[in-house]
Amino acid sequence: MTSWTAADLPSFAGRTAIVTGANSGLGEITARELARVGATVILAVRNTDKGAVAAAGMPGEVEVRRLDLQDLASVREFADGVEDVDVLINNAGVMAVPFALTRDGFESQIGTNHLGHFALTNLLLPKIGDRVVTVSSMMHLFGRVNLKDLNWKTRPYSSWGAYGQSKLANLLFTSALQRRLDGVGSRVRAVAAHPGYSATNLQTHSTGAFSSRFMAMGNRYFATDADFGARQTLFAASQDVPGDTLIGPRFGQQGPTGPTFRSPLARSAAKAEGLWELSAQLTGTEFPL
Numbered sequence: 001m002t003s004w005t006a007a008d009l010p011s012f013a014g015r016t017a018i019v020t021g022a023n024s025g026l027g028e029i030t031a032r033e034l035a036r037v038g039a040t041v042i043l044a045v046r047n048t049d050k051g052a053v054a055a056a057g058m059p060g061e062v063e064v065r066r067l068d069l070q071d072l073a074s075v076r077e078f079a080d081g082v083e084d085v086d087v088l089i090n091n092a093g094v095m096a097v098p099f100a101l102t103r104d105g106f107e108s109q110i111g112t113n114h115l116g117h118f119a120l121t122n123l124l125l126p127k128i129g130d131r132v133v134t135v136s137s138m139m140h141l142f143g144r145v146n147l148k149d150l151n152w153k154t155r156p157y158s159s160w161g162a163y164g165q166s167k168l169a170n171l172l173f174t175s176a177l178q179r180r181l182d183g184v185g186s187r188v189r190a191v192a193a194h195p196g197y198s199a200t201n202l203q204t205h206s207t208g209a210f211s212s213r214f215m216a217m218g219n220r221y222f223a224t225d226a227d228f229g230a231r232q233t234l235f236a237a238s239q240d241v242p243g244d245t246l247i248g249p250r251f252g253q254q255g256p257t258g259p260t261f262r263s264p265l266a267r268s269a270a271k272a273e274g275l276w277e278l279s280a281q282l283t284g285t286e287f288p289l
Helices: 025-036 048-056 072-081 108-129 137-143 159-183 201-205 207-221 227-237 267-281
Strands: 016-020 042-046 062-066 086-088 128-136 188-193 246-249 257-259
Touching: 016 025, 025 042, 025 086, 025 108, 025 227, 042 048, 042 072, 042 128, 042 257, 048 062, 062 072, 072 108, 086 108, 086 227, 108 159, 108 267, 128 227, 137 159, 159 267, 188 227, 227 246, 227 257
Parallel strands: 016 042, 016 086, 042 062, 086 128, 128 188, 188 246
Antiparallel strands: 246 257
């Protein structure tokens, strides 16, 4: 553990990075900092107008492309348009939103936060040269992945329960992906990061008046700033860490950046494999190497 910050980023000159959800919050800062150190950065965003505004404030070579993680057809179209990429950062997400379905019939949080990124990663993997970074959350500690009802069709919907499930899924996906990469001798690494509790616009979309007030109070009195949150992702994207490492603040929400802990459920190989098989079935994508 060190006092590493974005100022310590190495040069990314000659390298390409894709950042999903890069038009605001942690994704925007992550993209901006990678562009600052020379990366060609693709902002993969649903709203390209907002993406263009974000790109205008970034240095270097930045491109905006449309990607709607709630639509597998959009995911495939985006992946088809990519030639080569060094680092894929699966950052986009929604948090504690009211029940809704994606275009493909998935519960929106598992669909956006996990299944969309699962499909995107597998479709891009033959073109990725270095690593896949997937952004999780400390809320994975409260998550439970229900393989029999991943999309909340038979159980009462819980917005926070669905969010925790999706963030736990991010870590299980990272572990299962790394096992597959190791199995074929690939040099590509799958790593994960979590920002701690950073004040971003993500919290403003949480469901319910109580949640909104609670989030506003948390942002004001407890949260770190978005630069601190993005620092965890940037460390995961740039530093020499083993595959399946989770990067975050030492003390969960705050502290120096480096490898950190995950829940026992997030270390379950059986659950990770079960989730992979189900995700492959639901998205029609599979490990391509």
